[in-house]
Amino acid sequence: MDFEKLAERLIPGEYPSLESFEKQYPPRDLPAKAEVTRLAPSPTGFIHLGNLFVAIANERIAHQSGGTLYLRIEDTDLKRKVDGAVEAVIAALDYFDIRFDEGAEIDGANAYGPYYQRRRAEIYRAYAKDLIRRGRAYPCFCTEEELSALRDEQTANKEITGYYGKYAKCRNLTEEEIYAALDAGKPYVIRLRSMGDASHKFTFHDEIKGDVTVTENDQDVVILKSDGIPTYHFAHAVDDHLMRTTLVIRGEEWLASLPIHLELFDVLGFRRPKYGHNCSLMKMDGESKRKLSKRKDPELSLSFYRQEGYHPFAVKVYMLTLLNSDFEEWHRKFPEKPLEEFPFRISKMSRSGALFDLDKLNDISKTELSALSAEEMLSFLREWAFSYGTQKEQAYFTDEAYLLKVLSLCMGIGGKKRRKDFITAKQAMGEIGYFFGDYVQKDGYRVDIATRDAVLRKFLETYDPSDDAQMWFAKVKQIAAELGFAAEMRDYKANPAAYKGSVSDVAEVLRVAVTGRANSPDLWTIMQIFGEARTRTRIAHAMAE
RNA sequence: GGCCCCGUGGUCAAGAGGUUAAGACAUCACCCUUUCACGGUGGUAUCAUGGGUUCGAUUCCCGUCGGGGUCACCA
Numbered sequence: 255m256d257f258e259k260l261a262e263r264l265i266p267g268e269y270p271s272l273e274s275f276e277k278q279y280p281p282r283d284l285p286a287k288a289e290v291t292r293l294a295p296s297p298t299g300f301i302h303l304g305n306l307f308v309a310i311a312n313e314r315i316a317h318q319s320g321g322t323l324y325l326r327i328e329d330t331d332l333k334r335k336v337d338g339a340v341e342a343v344i345a346a347l348d349y350f351d352i353r354f355d356e357g358a359e360i361d362g363a364n365a366y367g368p369y370y371q372r373r374r375a376e377i378y379r380a381y382a383k384d385l386i387r388r389g390r391a392y393p394c395f396c397t398e399e400e401l402s403a404l405r406d407e408q409t410a411n412k413e414i415t416g417y418y419g420k421y422a423k424c425r426n427l428t429e430e431e432i433y434a435a436l437d438a439g440k441p442y443v444i445r446l447r448s449m450g451d452a453s454h455k456f457t458f459h460d461e462i463k464g465d466v467t468v469t470e471n472d473q474d475v476v477i478l479k480s481d482g483i484p485t486y487h488f489a490h491a492v493d494d495h496l497m498r499t500t501l502v503i504r505g506e507e508w509l510a511s512l513p514i515h516l517e518l519f520d521v522l523g524f525r526r527p528k529y530g531h532n533c534s535l536m537k538m539d540g541e542s543k544r545k546l547s548k549r550k551d552p553e554l555s556l557s558f559y560r561q562e563g564y565h566p567f568a569v570k571v572y573m574l575t576l577l578n579s580d581f582e583e584w585h586r587k588f589p590e591k592p593l594e595e596f597p598f599r600i601s602k603m604s605r606s607g608a609l610f611d612l613d614k615l616n617d618i619s620k621t622e623l624s625a626l627s628a629e630e631m632l633s634f635l636r637e638w639a640f641s642y643g644t645q646k647e648q649a650y651f652t653d654e655a656y657l658l659k660v661l662s663l664c665m666g667i668g669g670k671k672r673r674k675d676f677i678t679a680k681q682a683m684g685e686i687g688y689f690f691g692d693y694v695q696k697d698g699y700r701v702d703i704a705t706r707d708a709v710l711r712k713f714l715e716t717y718d719p720s721d722d723a724q725m726w727f728a729k730v731k732q733i734a735a736e737l738g739f740a741a742e743m744r745d746y747k748a749n750p751a752a753y754k755g756s757v758s759d760v761a762e763v764l765r766v767a768v769t770g771r772a773n774s775p776d777l778w779t780i781m782q783i784f785g786e787a788r789t790r791t792r793i794a795h796a797m798a799e
Numbered sequence: 800g801g802c803c804c805c806g807u808g809g810u811c812a813a814g815a816g817g818u819u820a821a822g823a824c825a826u827c828a829c830c831c832u833u834u835c836a837c838g839g840u841g842g843u844a845u846c847a848u849g850g851g852u853u854c855g856a857u858u859c860c861c862g863u864c865g866g867g868g869u870c871a872c873c874a
Contacts, residue, residue: 296874331873398872405871414801415870443872452802463804479872486874510803510869533805536867575823579812582823604812606805607867614811614824624837664836671837727833734833743833761833773835 255429261386263436264393264444269380279366279496288321289501292357292494293347296328299339301346302554303573303610304505304535310573311532312503313352314598321500325357326369326493330483346556350566366497371489378484381492381522382444382477390449390521391477393442394424395435418448422474444478446488450517458512461501461530462603471513487511491518494527503530503600506607530600533607535576554610563638563679568619575618578602589625620674623682628661631676635661638679647683650690656783660689663779673775688769689783693792695799697772700759708737709763710797719786723778734760767796 282290291312295305316323327340340359347353356363358370368374385391394417396404401417408415425447427435435442450470458468477488484492494502509531519526537554559569574593575582584596623631632654639647650657664686666673676682688694699706712733721729731741734757740746746756765777768789774780781789 294874298874328874334874394872401871409800412800441872467803469802473870476872481872483872485872490874505868506804507868508874512803531804534868576811579822582811586823608812609810611810611824617824620836666837669837673836675836730833756833758833765834771835775835777833 255389257387257389260393260429260432261383263433264386265379265383269376269383272380272384275377275380275496279498282322282498284322285320287319289315289319290322290324290497290499291316291501291503292324292326292497292499293354294326294328294490294493295343296331296334297336297339297343298334299336299342301343301556303556303559304554306347306350306352306556306569307535307573307577308503308505308532309347309352310350310570311530311577311598311600311603314577315501315503315600316355317594318598322355323353324363324366324369324497325354325360326371326497327358328371328486328489330371330479330486330489346560349556349560350570371493372483374489374493375483377496378478378488378492379482382484382488385446385477385521386444390447391444392425392427392447392474393432393436394422394445394474394476395427395440395442396424414452416473417445418452418472418474425474441480443476443480445474446477446518446521448472448474448517449521450513458516458529460509461503461528461600462533463509463531463605466509468513468516471517473514475514477518487514487518490515491522491524495519495522495524499527501528501530501600503532506531506533530603533604536607536609561642561680563635563642563681563683564615564619564677565622565634565679568622569615571622572615572618574598575614576604576608579604616677619677623676624665624672624674626665628658628665628667631661631665631682632658635679635682639683642680643683646690650683650686656689659783660686663775663783666775675775688771688774689780693770693795695766695770697766697770699766700762700772701755705737705754706763706767707797709733709760710767710793712736713764714790714793717786717790719781719789723776726778726781730761730764731757764793767793 282288284290293309293312295301313323315321325344329335344354344359354360354363356366358367382391396417400423404417404421405415408421422445424445448471450472452469452472454470455467456470457465460466475487476485478484493499512529512531516526560566570593571585574585574596578596578598579602581596581598585591585593588595623634626634636651639651662668664673664675664682675685701709713730716729716732718725735741737760738754739760740753740756743756743758746753761777762772765774766772768777768780768784784792
């Protein structure tokens with residue numbers, strides 16, 4: 255068969271020589287151990303936690319080694335395209351401090367582009383044409399129906415499904431048959447002529463999983479679809495070679511197609527990159543675990559965390575604790591150190607899939623937020639509120655000096671111990687609502703109404719906003735004693751039967767009256783922040799209720 | 800179903816041929832405390848299973864079971 259002629263017929267025209275591509279995209283001038291990694295999303299615009307997980311690993315490895323992280327858009331499937339998706343992806347990752355050095359929509363760093371696969375059609379076609387010339391690729395005219403009939407037959411016969419060996423009908427078409435089909439205008443795809451033998455197994459070293467057993471590929475996979483656009487496999491090989499990727503960290507779901515990729519790299523004469531197949535993040539689904547899926551888990555999309563007001567830093571810390579198990583200890587030991595200083599190792603990544611644990615994220619969020627200054631907390635809340643908050647919440651920011659006081663109190667700043675009341679911006683805004691006129695009677699009173707009113711009346715009688723905390727509390731104790739409650743906790747515990755209750759019951763009346771809830775930070779400080787007028791009004795209201 | 804990956808408490812996990820099998824989250828109890836939160840102390844709870852190898856296996860080997868992934872002109 256005249257492959258030269260076939261190649262010209264299938265992919266007509268002049269293409270740059272493969273050598274010229276090598277020259278145009280030379281190996282990068284980077285330090286010896288530098289790794290070039292990439293993120294290659296399809297432009298659905300949807301990113302979830304699992305993507306962030308892989309993204310962080312890629313980012314850390316690249317930047318820690320003095321290498322490069324670039325963004326490539328895998329838009330070979332039109333059905334997946336969503337407008338504005340690329341910007342959305344960049345923005346979503348930027349929120350978590352993942353920045354690209356190069357790639358799609360990254361100004362001034364496009365030497366290895368274009369980074370949209372649709373714009374690389376010529377390059378793929380040049381390589382495909384070369385494969386045809388060499389007899390390593392051929393046209394296939396099988397229809398979808400024929401293919402699925404083949405699959406059914408193979409399934410029925412308990413054979414491996416796919417287009418391979420004797421089942422690869424078009425593999426051995428004669429020259430006449432091919433041209434006849436072409437002349438008839440039949441649509442076709444270009445398939446790889448695989449030289450592999452599925453009975454051959456070999457071990458392959460995966461950077462994360464260690465040595466894995468791999469079966470040689472014998473599938474004549476499609477490399478160019480009928481519209482002339484490459485499949486993922488082919489584009490992966492061509493792009494990652496030409497863009498000089500040194501390390502491919504990707505989801506475990508790709509492990510199964512690794513043999514295809516290896517054969518492609520080999521047949522194209524490319525040096526194979528290193529691979530690291532990362533276990534997927536799992537989620538509990540009823541009784542069983544399952545991989546995070548964009549279909550079923552919209553609540554795990556990155557935008558969900560942003561909307562809920564999780565601090566990006568906290569999310570990143572959580573991801574890192576899952577990624578490298580000694581990170582947590584390191585971070586605890588050096589809370590001030592930037593995350594970048596942590597010695598991230600791909601070899602420390604877990605071989606098994608981790609279950610996403612919201613409790614753990616919440617715990618991390620609490621401690622990370624508690625480490626913020628009041629000013630930092632304020633600007634974090636502000637940013638959230640003006641994107642996702644209610645109008646009422648946005649109004650909290652009209653008096654930022656006041657807000658700052660509230661936050662300092664709620665975070666325990668200046669006290670001996672930091673409080674850890676805040677988990678997310680959304681939750682925090684709800685938590686501080688009572689400082690802004692949102693009096694909701696969240697909790698009831700433990701004592702009867704008569705006692706309640708007696709406490710409140712007595713409090714109002716002696717209340718002096720210039721009292722310091724000690725004086726203030728002494729008065730509360732006084733009220734307790736007058737009404738038959740133990741002024742000292744110790745006394746009450748020693749002999750509970752002797753009292754109607756303790757000073758804590760009395761304090762609770764005041765707390766509920768003023769804040770609407772049984773639990774709050776220091777009450778005296780709250781009254782200080784409120785000021786006399788507001789405190790008195792609030793208590794008067796409580797008595798009337 | 801074939802093939803591949805994985806299997807230490809509820810979760811994330813360290814670990815090593817001989818350990819009281821770390822730590823964190825969750826949970827429970829107590830302490831601190833005017834409430835809550837924080838903090839402190841302590842507790843419950845783990846080597847999937849069967850068989851080898853070995854003086855000794857959770858660790859090494861094989862089978863079983865369980866979980867996951869994958870079998871497209873989707874990535």
